[in-house]
Amino acid sequence: MLECKAISYGYNDDSMIINDVDFQLNPGEVVGLPGPSGQGKTTFAKVLAGYLQPQTGAVICDGAPLPTDSYCPVQLLFQHPENALNPRWKLGDSIAEGYTPSPSILGKLNIDPKWLHRYPHELSGGELQRLALARVMTEKTRYLIADEMTAMLDPNTQAMVWNAVLGWARKHDVGILAISHDYPLLHRVTDRIDRTFAKEVLTSAIRQELRPAA
Numbered sequence: 001m002l003e004c005k006a007i008s009y010g011y012n013d014d015s016m017i018i019n020d021v022d023f024q025l026n027p028g029e030v031v032g033l034p035g036p037s038g039q040g041k042t043t044f045a046k047v048l049a050g051y052l053q054p055q056t057g058a059v060i061c062d063g064a065p066l067p068t069d070s071y072c073p074v075q076l077l078f079q080h081p082e083n084a085l086n087p088r089w090k091l092g093d094s095i096a097e098g099y100t101p102s103p104s105i106l107g108k109l110n111i112d113p114k115w116l117h118r119y120p121h122e123l124s125g126g127e128l129q130r131l132a133l134a135r136v137m138t139e140k141t142r143y144l145i146a147d148e149m150t151a152m153l154d155p156n157t158q159a160m161v162w163n164a165v166l167g168w169a170r171k172h173d174v175g176i177l178a179i180s181h182d183y184p185l186l187h188r189v190t191d192r193i194d195r196t197f198a199k200e201v202l203t204s205a206i207r208q209e210l211r212p213a214a
């Protein structure tokens, strides 16, 4: 289980962005994290993935603190994949740094193997995002935090990417935290919604979107 207890984080000590948050994500579970802009969802994601050290509390992954000198079992994908890929490396080299994705994973994400011979600036944002995702779809990833991961994709590509990710997560018992403003998407892909950052009163439109399909 990926869990945190009493996490607080502030970019300066005067004001905390995250206050005393408890959270749990089980292996194989898909949890949605909605919330208005600026509430601290991305900050929380960065703490959970070990990019930021909380001022109070701790992140525990399968019974241990996150490693600092080896592959992190909690991987974080952002809306903009450029930040995750070295602009000076061909994409095949960036991916091979971790592992070699199977032709099946490349196929499920509709990745043209020729892209691996190109540099990041030679692909579209949506193509890059699928490569950034392939890069973390390894058995070493136990939890994936998808922060607006498919926000830039068209609806068909978004559905294709989520099918691939959910199939992979089911097969390997990977837990997923999906952060998004897109309630219909969260309703489609998650098992439950965590309301830590979404304390706003639900509008009737959102309630309608959240209602299970008949």
Ligand SMILES: Nc1ncnc2c1ncn2[C@@H]1O[C@H](COP(=O)(O)OP(=O)(O)OP(=O)(O)O)[C@@H](O)[C@H]1O
Residues within 6 Å of the ligand: 011, 017, 035, 036, 037, 038, 039, 040, 041, 042, 043, 044
């Ligand atoms: N590096 C930083 N230094 C100082 N303040 C920051 C930094 N990064 C984010 N913030 C501030 O922290 C607050 C929370 O930002 P965060 O990106 O976590 O929110 P969010 O809920 O993910 O928002 P959105 O839905 O718009 O992505 C915001 O007020 C933001 O301006």
